[in-house]
Amino acid sequence: MLPRIGPVMALLALSLATPLAASAAPVPASPALAPRPLVAFSLVVPSSVAPSGLLARAILPRGVACPPLVAEISDGRKVTRSSRVRDTPGSTSPAFNALRTCEAKIPRDATAVTMGGIGIPAAMPARIDRxxxxxxxxxxxxxxxxxxxxxxxxxxxxxxxxxxxxxxxxxxxxxxxxxxxxxxxxxxxxxxxxxxxxxxxxxxxxxxxxxxxxxxxxxxxxxxxxxxxxxxxxxxxxxxxxxxxxxxxxxxxxxxxxxxxxxxxxxxxxxxxxxxxxxxxxxxxxxxxxxxxxxxxxxxxxxxxxxxxxxxxxxxxxxxxxxxxxxxxxxxxxxxxxxxxxxxxxxxxxxxxxxxxxxxxxxxxxxxxxxxxxxxxxxxxxxxxxxxxxxxxxxxxxxxxxxxxxxxxxxxxxxxxxxxxxxxxxxxxxxxxxxxxxxxxxxxxxxxxxxxxxxxxxxxxxxxxxxxxxxxxxxxxxxxxxxx
Ligand SMILES: [Fe+2]
Ligand SMILES: [Fe+2]
Missing domain, CATH: 3.60.21.10 (Metallo-dependent phosphatases)
Structure with missing residues (x-):
């Protein structure tokens, strides 16, 4: 028997992954206390959008402040970047009132990246094998x-x-x-x-x-x-x-x-x-x-x-x-x-x-x-x-x-x-x-x-x-x- 899956599991995962409840006033985020997103990922973009070729995106409940992106760079530096809210506008209401996306540009030459504590791919591949x-x-x-x-x-x-x-x-x-x-x-x-x-x-x-x-x-x-x-x-x-x-x-x-x-x-x-x-x-x-x-x-x-x-x-x-x-x-x-x-x-x-x-x-x-x-x-x-x-x-x-x-x-x-x-x-x-x-x-x-x-x-x-x-x-x- 194959596992049965559905959005109920999704919502359970969401509630477990976001200890900070959504509220009208954004909760300030610092790397130490940043809200943990439901998921985060690295999206391939043209270099005109981000010189590294990658945007970091994280999905959170609406109203929760966006977590910063933390990157380790190949020269040994550690870089922290704030991320920007990416909400749909009011004319989509109420269809998108539950979730928001946060985004940040992944720096060039990053060797490790986290967003809200979730590790995501840090760089475009140095070589394509698969x-x-x-x-x-x-x-x-x-x-x-x-x-x-x-x-x-x-x-x-x-x-x-x-x-x-x-x-x-x-x-x-x-x-x-x-x-x-x-x-x-x-x-x-x-x-x-x-x-x-x-x-x-x-x-x-x-x-x-x-x-x-x-x-x-x-x-x-x-x-x-x-x-x-x-x-x-x-x-x-x-x-x-x-x-x-x-x-x-x-x-x-x-x-x-x-x-x-x-x-x-x-x-x-x-x-x-x-x-x-x-x-x-x-x-x-x-x-x-x-x-x-x-x-x-x-x-x-x-x-x-x-x-x-x-x-x-x-x-x-x-x-x-x-x-x-x-x-x-x-x-x-x-x-x-x-x-x-x-x-x-x-x-x-x-x-x-x-x-x-x-x-x-x-x-x-x-x-x-x-x-x-x-x-x-x-x-x-x-x-x-x-x-x-x-x-x-x-x-x-x-x-x-x-x-x-x-x-x-x-x-x-x-x-x-x-x-x-x-x-x-x-x-x-x-x-x-x-x-x-x-x-x-x-x-x-x-x-x-x-x-x-x-x-x-x-x-x-x-x-x-x-x-x-x-x-x-x-x-x-x-x-x-x-x-x-
Ligand atoms: Fe199709
Ligand atoms: Fe299609």
């Missing part, structure tokens, strides 16, 4: 799709997080779609939902601090001490869904908790800036990860109002890739992914299984300098190769209800063509169809390790229990996956 990749992780509560959030077998994100920590990665990449508790649990299925906190009626978004606690923070806890977290924003983190929690907990920028807050009772549309992170691989080799926000838009059509801003995001990404020796594009929605035909609308329709069309249109002609495109969003692990484009790897099997295991096939026409083969946009010649497709609908994650020579990587595709069930080999831009 990079964990996980995506699409929350417990689905939506219409007729009710996942069993009490079962670590049906919703295995906590087990995956534990396995990733045991694999001792140098960096952990979350590809987005953290938040899935979008509706109140149907009373008839309350056993499955584990008392899941639902949305607050009347607000123009569906997340709360407690639903993020249940969906992300508690199951992720084993990963926080293991390695810095590079977090991507998925479409489940759009402002009308889980965007406020995204900006409260994981957005890789300083003091941005207000960006998704309702304005005049309406959730805004927000696209975050493209950025890059450079990772040393070996003495003569480094990898640039370019992150593009693809949370907005449509999978199956081109959205004219989105295109200019989304194209600018890919233009910025292409410029970052142009002066890097080896670079990957990380973006939540696949550019050249394939979904199962089992979910297709009935004919007559011009629907094709290619996804995501807005991203393919916005990135058109801008992908040449990437060795691979990594996404999630489709709830499987998948690779697609289209002649003339970098391979697309999808790691969307991190715990959210999986997509169907069958119905995947290379369609007769490529991305940006409709089902009849005609261009969906007269200005964009459709891509050729795929030369290779590989799909598995099984929970798990990936561990990327560098191979020999520039552009060579091995992706070990692992199950919930850490067993390798497939291997993908990248010889940029060529990606091949096969069962182990």
């Amino acid at each position: 990079m964990a990749i996980v995506g699409d992780s929350g417990c689905r509560i939506w219409e007729s799709w009710i996942q069993d959030c009490t079962s670590a077998q049906d919703w295995p994100y906590a087990r995956i997080a534990q396995r990733i920590a045991q694999d001792d990665p140098d960096l952990i990449v979350h590809m987005g779609d953290f938040f899935y508790r979008e509706e109140a649990c149907p009373p008839a299925q309350s056993d499955l939902c584990a008392n899941s906190p639902g949305p607050i009626p009347g607000l123009p978004f569906t997340d709360t601090d407690y639903s993020w606690l249940a969906d992300a923070i508690v199951p992720m806890a084993p990963m926080f001490p293991a390695a810095p977290i590079l977090a991507l924003r998925g479409n489940h983190e759009e402002c009308f869904r889980g965007g406020n929690g995204w900006f409260l907990f994981f957005d890789p920028s300083w003091q941005t908790a207000d960006r998704c807050a309702p304005q005049g009772g309406v959730a805004p549309t927000v696209l975050t800036d493209t950025y890059a992170v450079d990772l040393p691989v070996r003495e003569d080799r480094s990898l640039r990860l370019v992150v593009v926000d693809s949370s907005n838009g449509s999978d199956t059509s081109i959205t004219p109002s989105l295109q200019p801003e989304q194209r600018a995001a890919y233009e910025a990404g292409a410029a970052l890739a142009a002066d890097a020796g080896e670079s990957w594009l990380l973006t939540h929605r696949p550019i050249i992914g394939l979904v199962t035909t089992q979910y297709s609308p009935p004919p007559p329709t011009e629907w094709t299984p290619w996804t995501s069309m807005d991203q393919a249109a916005a990135s058109y002609g801008l992908l040449d300098d990437f060795g691979v495109v990594i996404g999630s969003h489709v709830h499987v692990v998948e690779s697609v190769q289209v002649p003339g484009l970098p391979g697309q790897l999808i790691v969307g099997n991190g715990g959210t209800l999986l997509d169907a295991s069958s119905g995947y096939a290379i369609p007769p026409h490529g991305q940006l063509a409709n089902a009849s083969g005609q261009p969906v946009d007269p200005d964009l010649t459709p891509y050729p169809t795929a030369s290779r497709l590989w799909v598995r609908a099984q929970f798990g994650y990936a561990i990327a390790t560098p191979g020999r020579g520039n552009g060579a990587w091995r992706f070990s595709i692992r199950s919930v229990s850490g067993d390798e069930f497939a291997v993908c080999r990248l010889r940029a831009p060529d990606l091949r996956c096969a069962d182990a």
Whole structure:
């Protein structure tokens, strides 16, 4: 029998971990008496946000003063930095009135860091040997799709997080779609939902601090001490869904908790800036990860109002890739992914299984300098190769209800063509169809390790229990996956 987990445990952990009660007047913090956060972690950010490439974040009850960050530096100094409150603004009330985040910039050359007494990764890796990749992780509560959030077998994100920590990665990449508790649990299925906190009626978004606690923070806890977290924003983190929690907990920028807050009772549309992170691989080799926000838009059509801003995001990404020796594009929605035909609308329709069309249109002609495109969003692990484009790897099997295991096939026409083969946009010649497709609908994650020579990587595709069930080999831009 597998352990049963739920937000009750989360709240118990919170009450045990925070001896100081929330109050209207902040309690002053000193290193000796600092409140102990529920969790703390190191978030990967661009060097323009923190020169070390890392922000420290800690989660505490609202009203409790932020604890200082204490760092030991390689030259022997000990540095104490105060941290800043990162609260969502009043227009999100009461959905985020229980928790706050505190943040501080981790100093350069730190060798050990604590925040509120919790040790967190002190520096970006000096060398990448193992990079964990996980995506699409929350417990689905939506219409007729009710996942069993009490079962670590049906919703295995906590087990995956534990396995990733045991694999001792140098960096952990979350590809987005953290938040899935979008509706109140149907009373008839309350056993499955584990008392899941639902949305607050009347607000123009569906997340709360407690639903993020249940969906992300508690199951992720084993990963926080293991390695810095590079977090991507998925479409489940759009402002009308889980965007406020995204900006409260994981957005890789300083003091941005207000960006998704309702304005005049309406959730805004927000696209975050493209950025890059450079990772040393070996003495003569480094990898640039370019992150593009693809949370907005449509999978199956081109959205004219989105295109200019989304194209600018890919233009910025292409410029970052142009002066890097080896670079990957990380973006939540696949550019050249394939979904199962089992979910297709009935004919007559011009629907094709290619996804995501807005991203393919916005990135058109801008992908040449990437060795691979990594996404999630489709709830499987998948690779697609289209002649003339970098391979697309999808790691969307991190715990959210999986997509169907069958119905995947290379369609007769490529991305940006409709089902009849005609261009969906007269200005964009459709891509050729795929030369290779590989799909598995099984929970798990990936561990990327560098191979020999520039552009060579091995992706070990692992199950919930850490067993390798497939291997993908990248010889940029060529990606091949096969069962182990
Ligand atoms: Fe998803
Ligand atoms: Fe998604």
